[in-house]
Amino acid sequence: MEMTTRLDAILDAALDDRALAAIGWDLTALHRHAQPWFSEHRAELLSLDETWRPARTWLRHRPVDVDVVGQIDPAQLQALLCLPGVDQEASRCAHAFLTAPDVFGPIEGFVSALAQRDAGPAAVSRLLSRTARILPKDSSGEDLIEHALRFWRAALALEVPESNAHLHGAGAFSFATGLDDRTWLELTRRTVEQTPLVEVPDHVARRAARYPESTDARAILTGLLPLCDGAVSSDLAPYRGNEIVRNAFSMWRAGAPGSVGRKALGEALTRHGGIVDAAIDE
16 A cells, blocks of 8 residues: 555656656566556556556566557547657567567457548658568467567558658568578568668668569569669668668579569669660560
8 A cells, every 4th residue: 555655656746757757667566466546547547648657667667568558549649649759669569560570459450540640651660670670580489470560561551652761671681591492582572662762771682682583573673773863852872772672683584484474574674774685685
């Protein structure tokens, strides 16, 4: 009783940032061991409207507990994810969605609502990137991989006018070695068809080039090549562009004349990569 009385006083005053942060640090323990008190003060504990709120400290610094996350107002969480400088919060939300993708109802609805906010497409992209980077490096986390794929497919289904900026982070799935290659190739091809402006495009090109017989891989490299001469963006570092061209040329050279997508790849190499030999008619 004495402990909860002191906590009541801290919440009512809302002035001592360090004390409020301490409450946030122990939010999971309070939820588990002081459930009646937690329920009584849910609004004050889980509001995200100010930086000093306990839930803000918890989301930034503490391991995710899905039972606590699920009680946060999803609209407030979406607003938070759209703010600058929330990489830690995005990482913890990615963990939560991998564990329980429907913690706020179907993840497709959450992602759609997030993308419609100001700065929402960038927030979706950030979540995609964080999700990809925390996936297991092998196939041991089958459920986690399926949840991640569901998120990726939900993002692909969105109609976002801002140059498909919500898909930028999907490039990080090139690091997800636990994801089977056929699925990765298919979803990456669909992503690049919407926008070549993906994260780590050189790494995407490198992984795609491992499959010289794949039509999806040829389409991925064909789609990435416009990055290399500034046709799509002038922000690409030269070393990334060189890596894309090198892998695209390797794939073009390995492909049999007349194979599906090889001619388009050769034309893109000539137009955007300066490889004159690739212009030879098949």
